[in-house]
Amino acid sequence: AWVTATDLPDILSNLTFNLMRNTKGRSRYTPQVSALTWGQDLERHFPYPSYHYDYVLAADVVYPHDYLEELLKTMRHFCRPGSQTMLLWANKIRFQSDLRFTECFKSSFNTTLLIELPQQEVRIYKATAKE
Structure with a gap:
């Protein structure tokens, strides 16, 4: 698959290193790495429909609790109504x-709640944008 991995700008070198180390010789396409700060400059850095994704994977992203509105804004940007983009989100309830x-x-x-692991307090959802 064509993959874009994102993280905060100051973490990109670590993300790039880990991504290349884990995918070298194992994937047909070189994964792309992009800076993403939730809620900021989304249309400039990821203009729609140029950056249209079939899937958005988000795993354990809800820890900066001061930025949850920005996270939701970012999720809405990538998963627009009518786009058929599927969001898969795994989160531990803390x-x-x-x-x-x-x-x-x-x-x-x-x-749709796909799985709930009560002992670990983890939930995995699949979602599409509401119209």
Whole structure:
């Protein structure tokens, strides 16, 4: 698959190193690495429809709890109504704010709980944008 991996600008060198180390000789396409700061300059750096993805994978991304609105804005940017982009989101519930964010997420997306691991407090959802 053609993959774009994202992280904060100051972490890109580490992401690039790990991504290349783990995919060298194992993938047909070289994964791309891009800086992404939630909620900032999304249309400039990832203009739609030039950056249209079939899937967005988000795993354990809800830890900077001061930026949850920006995270939701970013999810909405990549998973627009009518785009058929599938968001797969795995999250560990650590704080009440995780539950509040999940409710906001559900109000913006058509969600299906794929798996819940109660002992680890992990939930995995698939979602598409609501019209």
